[in-house]
Amino acid sequence: MxxxxxxxxxxxxxxxxxxxxxxxxxxxxxxxxxxxxxxxxxxxxxxxxxxxxxxxxxxxxxxxxxxxxxxxxxxxxxxxxxxxxxxxxxxxxxxxxxxxxxxxxxxxxxxxxxxxxxxxxxSNEAVVRIGNTTINTKSYEVQIGDRMILLPLKEFELLYFLASRPMQVFSRSNLIEHIWGLEYEGNERTVDVHVKRLRERFSKLTNDFQIKTVRGVGYSLEVING
The missing domain is CATH 3.40.50.2300 (Response regulator)
Known part of the structure; x- marks a missing residue:
């Protein structure tokens, strides 16, 4: 139940x-x-x-x-x-x-x-692996080597969305639509806030990937050690 x-x-x-x-x-x-x-x-x-x-x-x-x-x-x-x-x-x-x-x-x-x-x-979607990083959509966990990381839902969904489409560039409005939904009426700055948090979390933990800013467009996840 x-x-x-x-x-x-x-x-x-x-x-x-x-x-x-x-x-x-x-x-x-x-x-x-x-x-x-x-x-x-x-x-x-x-x-x-x-x-x-x-x-x-x-x-x-x-x-x-x-x-x-x-x-x-x-x-x-x-x-x-x-x-x-x-x-x-x-x-x-x-x-x-x-x-x-x-x-x-x-x-x-x-x-x-x-x-x-x-x-x-x-929860039924596949696990995404980038180098030593595993993003598990069944448990909503990110594992880097032996370290397990739990993220707030929107950070996890944003990371998973970008990681499952590496090297693809998405605008802020596109990310809002996919992660927050069409009814979201907030500012697109929300995307920037969540990307900043993800960068702060993972920049010191792994060199497997980076979330790149594509000036004038949006963001893309770049695989470094895939």
């Missing part, structure tokens, strides 16, 4: 979403704030999280960042805010999707199904 963690300080929304998802066959864990959510997350196996942004003690952005330190499960942020800046902050904190209140429970369930389907598709 798929376990979904719902986090919202509005009891009415919490119960509404919980009842709707339970009827669809999901097992739901409920939390009224970020601290309670972390306690549940550390005790139970959760396959997806639906998180409200505005909460006491720990807001949804912070909670998402905390979850990203431990796991790459899909995250959907719920918020009353509809500003581009807020959405950008949400995606940069590591969320996979963003739903503005008020919303129809059916729309939330559609988005949940789409995210879970996307994750399952990734």
């Amino acid at each position: 798929t376990n979904i963690l719902i986090v919202d300080d509005d009891i009415n929304i919490l119960k509404l979403v919980s009842i709707h998802l339970s009827k669809l066959g999901y097992h739901v864990f409920e939390a009224k704030d970020g601290l309670e959510a972390l306690k549940i997350f550390n005790k139970e196996t959760c396959h997806l999280a639906v998180i409200d942004v505005m909460m006491p003690f720990m807001d949804g952005y912070t909670l998402t960042k905390e979850l990203r330190k431990q796991s790459d499960i899909p995250v959907i942020l719920l918020t009353a805010k509809n500003q581009i800046e807020d959405k950008e902050q949400g995606f940069q904190s590591g969320t996979d999707d963003y739903l503005v209140k008020p919303f129809e429970p059916r729309e939330l369930s559609f988005r949940i199904e789409a995210l879970l389907r996307r994750y399952n598709q990734h």
Whole structure:
């Protein structure tokens, strides 16, 4: 059974979403704030999280960042805010999707199904190997020699996408479309932020590859020791 963690300080929304998802066959864990959510997350196996942004003690952005330190499960942020800046902050904190209140429970369930389907598709794809580097889409792990590295989901997806198409140049808008989806309304600078993080992580760990900036176009992964 798929376990979904719902986090919202509005009891009415919490119960509404919980009842709707339970009827669809999901097992739901409920939390009224970020601290309670972390306690549940550390005790139970959760396959997806639906998180409200505005909460006491720990807001949804912070909670998402905390979850990203431990796991790459899909995250959907719920918020009353509809500003581009807020959405950008949400995606940069590591969320996979963003739903503005008020919303129809059916729309939330559609988005949940789409995210879970996307994750399952990734888990069935092949392993990518570049020199001593292995990118495993079943475990969402990157292995360099004997060292295992866990990445936030979007960093992993970006690395995998580029590594599975070495030497091919992609524009920022193209990468946004493939990694963040057509509905993403944030700034293309998000791509730059994620590329910077990947470079910082791997520049000291391996010489197997480099993510090159193609001036005026975008990015390409160059195989050095393939």
